[in-house]
Amino acid sequence: MRVLCWSETFWPRIGGVEVLTAQLLQALGARGYEFVVVTPDTEWHTHGDDHYNGAPVHRFPFQSALASQQVERLWQLRTQVAQLKRRFAPDLVHINALGSSAIFQHWTAEAWRVPCLLTVHSTCGDDNLQHDTLLGHTVRSANWVTAVSSAVLAELHRLVPEVRERSSVIHNAVAMPAQSPASLPIDTPRLLCLGRLVSEKGFDLALTALAALRPRFPHLRMTIAGDGVDRGDLEERAARLKLLDIVEFVGWVAPENVPALINSATIVVIPSRREGLPLAGLQAALMARPVVGTRVGGLAELVASEQTGLLVDTEDSAGLAEAITRLLQCGKLAVQMGEAARARAEGCFGWQRCVDAYDALYQQLVKGG
Numbered sequence: 001m002r003v004l005c006w007s008e009t010f011w012p013r014i015g016g017v018e019v020l021t022a023q024l025l026q027a028l029g030a031r032g033y034e035f036v037v038v039t040p041d042t043e044w045h046t047h048g049d050d051h052y053n054g055a056p057v058h059r060f061p062f063q064s065a066l067a068s069q070q071v072e073r074l075w076q077l078r079t080q081v082a083q084l085k086r087r088f089a090p091d092l093v094h095i096n097a098l099g100s101s102a103i104f105q106h107w108t109a110e111a112w113r114v115p116c117l118l119t120v121h122s123t124c125g126d127d128n129l130q131h132d133t134l135l136g137h138t139v140r141s142a143n144w145v146t147a148v149s150s151a152v153l154a155e156l157h158r159l160v161p162e163v164r165e166r167s168s169v170i171h172n173a174v175a176m177p178a179q180s181p182a183s184l185p186i187d188t189p190r191l192l193c194l195g196r197l198v199s200e201k202g203f204d205l206a207l208t209a210l211a212a213l214r215p216r217f218p219h220l221r222m223t224i225a226g227d228g229v230d231r232g233d234l235e236e237r238a239a240r241l242k243l244l245d246i247v248e249f250v251g252w253v254a255p256e257n258v259p260a261l262i263n264s265a266t267i268v269v270i271p272s273r274r275e276g277l278p279l280a281g282l283q284a285a286l287m288a289r290p291v292v293g294t295r296v297g298g299l300a301e302l303v304a305s306e307q308t309g310l311l312v313d314t315e316d317s318a319g320l321a322e323a324i325t326r327l328l329q330c331g332k333l334a335v336q337m338g339e340a341a342r343a344r345a346e347g348c349f350g351w352q353r354c355v356d357a358y359d360a361l362y363q364q365l366v367k368g369g
Contacts, residue, residue, distance in 0.1 A: 001366060002034045004090040008099030010039040011052055014252045015196050015226075016279035017121055020172055021096050022255075026053050027175075027355045033362070036088045038081065040101045058084060062101040078104060082111035090114055091366045095138065097121050102138045109141075115365040118142035119170075120152055122276040122297065129159045139163060144365055148172045149277040149298025170361070171301075172277040173354035174286065176346070177259040181288035184266050184338060186331035190221045191324065192265035192289075194258070194280040197228035202271035202294065204230075204237055208317035209271075209324065211241040217328055222247045225261060262287040266334065267327055273314055275299050285345035290337035292323045302349070308341035 007021050025035050035055040040062040050057050060081065065073050081104050095102055095118045105116075118138060129136040139145060139160050145167040147153035157164050191210065193203045203224060210222050224234065224247060231249065238247045253261055262268065268284035270293035277298030284291050285302070291309035293299045294316070305311040310326065312319030327334040 001032070001092065001362060002036075002088060002090045003028075003362065004085065004088060004093045005035050005037045005055075006093060006095045006102070006105055007037055007039045008095075008097040008101055010037060010057065014255065016172070017097050019174070019255050019279055022052065023175060023351075024355065024358060025055055027351075028359060028362075029054065031355075031359060036084070036090070038084070040099075060101075060104070062104060066100060066103070078107045081105075082108040085112035092117060092362055094119070094362075095142070098135045098138060100134060103134055106134075106137065106141065115143040115368070116141065117361065117365060118145045120145060120147045120156055120276075122148075122152060122274060129156075136160065142166075143368075144168075144361065146170045146361070147276075149301050151297045151301060152276050168361075170354060170357045171349050172279055172282060172298075173349050173351045174279055174282050175351040177283075177286055179259040179263065179287075181286075181338070181342065182263040184289070184331065184335055185264070186266065186328075186334070188219050188221070189217065189266040189328050190223060190264060192223050192225065192262065192268050192284075193270075194225045194253075194261070194268065194283070195270075195278065197224070197226050197231045197234055199230060200272060200274045201226075202273050202314070203234055205271040205315065205317040205320060206269045207234065207237050207241060207243060207247070209269075209320040210243055210247070212318065212321040213324060213328075214243070214246065216325065220246065220328070223250060223261070223265065224248070225250050225253045227252050258283055259287055262289055265289055267292055267324060269293070269320065269324070270299060271314075271317075271320055272296055272299065277302055282345055282349055285341035285349075288335075288338040288342040290327060290334050290341060292320060292327065304340075304344060308337050308344055310337075 011018055011022050037055055037057040039059055041059040065077050092114055093116045145163050147169050150169050153169050193206050195201045238244050268289045268291050270281055272294050275297035281291050281302045291303050293311055294314045295311040296314050303309040310323040312323055
């Protein structure tokens with residue numbers, strides 16, 4: 001089966017969506033699927049073609065063309081995408097994440113008519129999914145919609161009730177790392193925040209919590225891994241809070257190095273303001289690390305509060321500090337929660353289950369026409 005993977009963001013950018021997409025292409029490619037990737041060019045990779053694990057990757061300047069509002073340029077891109085579809089002749093188009101580049105998928109839908117699957121990683125608010133919006137049309141025109149968590153699906157049903165009968169949940173997952181979990185460092189504890197450095201991840205709240213924790217835990221350290229538009233603001237916040245000597249900003253971390261990074265942590269902190277189902281939480285669980293996070297989106301599905309970690313309300317930095325204190329004061333509880341998190345992740349969020357679900361859905365959509 002040939003699948004055109006339309007990904008709003010893709011390697012070499014590193015994040016939850018990118019890692020999941022890349023691993024899924026590799027796993028389904030091993031089952032005989034043939035993929036071509038269409039994605040916008042980015043500051044990490046400019047316009048052009050390349051390959052990822054054998055799959056051709058076509059990068060188009062979608063965003064700059066839309067910003068230019070030049071009809072001739074937009075028409076040229078539309079023609080190039082239509083020609084690509086005719087050459088590859090896919091059996092299915094899989095749009096991975098909502099984004100503005102999907103307008104070129106709509107403009108070329110008649111060039112090669114096949115079923116379309118949309119995966120929604122998080123909703124974008126009431127206004128963005130109205131009938132007259134691009135994202136609203138993307139959701140309503142898909143033959144099937146998957147959401148990465150029950151929370152995202154419930155929100156999608158509220159905003160776009162007409163997709164209720166053609167939608168389902170396929171939970172995010174990651175492959176089991178080859179590296180085994182190390183013992184939790186309790187005497188020299190380290191907190192880890194892992195993800196894009198953007199406001200919705202709430203890492204500013206983690207820094208505020210760290211400032212409150214420092215007097216009680218003088219050996220406590222924090223690692224912030226990832227990059228994004230808020231990095232400068234976070235570094236300035238750490239400076240204002242006089243935390244630069246105990247906070248390390250390490251930038252992007254290659255996926256193969258993430259297990260070792262998590263192994264260096266005592267607790268993984270996920271203070272998000274909005275979430276679908278974060279891969280950082282799954283990766284933490286598979287490395288037997290407890291999570292302290294916020295009760296938002298799919299985090300409440302991933303973290304069984306009081307069993308595999310602790311959840312607090314959003315915007316509650318004091319609550320984060322209290323939850324972290326509880327685990328640092330009782331290392332045995334932190335270890336127990338980490339072990340329970342690993343067992344739960346293996347049972348409920350297994351990688352093979354995710355791959356099987358997409359495999360079955362691909363077959364169902366293509367056979368149904």
